Amino acid sequence: MSTTTPAPPTPGVPETPAIPPGRRPRRSPIAVVLRKELLETFRDKRTVFSVIISPLLITPLMLAVVGGVVSRQVKQERVETLPVGMVGAKEAPSVRDALRGAPGMRFEDVTQAEAEERIRARRLRAAIVLPADSEARMREMREVPVRILVDAGSDTSQAAARRLRDLFTERGRRVIARRLMDQGLSSELASPFAVSEAPLKSGGTGATMMLATFLPYVLVISAIIGGLYAANDLVAGEKERGTLETLLVSRASRRDIVTGKFLAVAAVSLVSSFLSIVGLLIPFYLPIPGLDWMAKADLKLSATAIAVMLFVQLPLAVLGAGLLLAISTFSRNQKEAQTYLSPVLIVVTVAAMLSMFLKAESSRLLALVPVLNAAMALKQALTGTVDVAFVAIAFAASIVYAALAIAFATALFQRESVLLKA
Helix, strand or coil: CCCCCCCCCCCCCCCCCCCCCCCCCCCCHHHHHHHHHHHHHCCCHHHHHHHHHHHHHHHHHHHHHHHHHHHHHHHHHHHCCEEEEEECCCCCHHHHHHHCCCCCEEEEECCHHHHHHHHHCCCCCEEEECCCCHHHHHHCCCCCCCEEEECCCCHHHHHHHHHHHHHHHHHHHHHHHHHHHHCCCCHHHHCCCCCCCCCCCCCCCHHHHHHHHHHHHHHHHHHHHCCHHHHHHHHHHHHHHCCHHHHHCCCCCHHHHHHHHHHHHHHHHHHHHHHHHHHHHHHHHCCCCCCHHHHHCCCCCCHHHHHHHHHHHHHHHHHHHHHHHHHHHHCCCHHHHHHHHHHHHHHHHHHHHHHHHCCCCCCHHHHHCCCHHHHHHHHHHHHCCCCHHHHHHHHHHHHHHHHHHHHHHHHHHCCHHHHCCC
């Protein structure tokens, strides 16, 4: 039988110790914990649905519902005939004639008391109140003060008031033009400027603004909540089941365990947030029934916008993972963890909702506010107004906050009173 002679060692190169037959190299304890937690997490059907299926289905479905509702509402506002009261119209036939034929409006002669009662009862959308001397003011070419009665707590009443203001502006120009013509002057004197809007071909649209208003909120919530079930189960759940002690007596250190669990939650959060973005992108590239309004609205997402969206989700998912893991570690069981999570989720939701009311070009100080900074960066990406400094500050701040949350969770793992209080 021939034998193989081992090659002589190369001078200057340290020898690699041979691995005995049948033995495999030891893996890092962190990798072992991470693999264990990911396998257990994705065995849970709730996690699979909330992390994989839900983002891919809910985001396109939400776009379809929002687009359909807004389209129907806009169409309804265009064709709906609004009942509007007129107080003092009998004494002002000139004003009545000026408003005659207004599209989408039906005027009713009422007293002021009747107008107020009917507006409160939703039988009238709004009412105009004319002064007693309206006719004399019209003859003398003086200004006629008009008051609009409106229910400030009703959207339809507010819409009627806006339509009335536009109507008086448009009919007022007609009255002035007619007066000028009666004096032998050009009607153009009434409007020295002819203003019109010319949207840029490469610019955004109204639909883009609509998406930029609510999508950052959806994506931020998805990144935070994506790892909720996983974080709740990895520590609080193991305490409740009594399996955490088995992990604590393994050769992995406490720091290794918390790092592995954190990476597992962060991975789940990242998968959820990235799939939410994929769900957002699907309607842009695939014709889906119910989402044809996006093509009609000429919605576009640039490569820069997509890159920024993906970039921002990374620190946000890391921050959410650290926060959720710290809460799960502090809790005795899953029920207690859910109790602690409720106010945290409220704060996160409010911070994300604030982005709906702020302009994309906001102060860079907002880049230091956790959760809100990510939502604002996403809003900038969707509107095409990316501030690189803002995004960089938001990224760095989120990483710092995540590190603090991880440090807190690690400190909790060193306390037996916390880990064994289930």
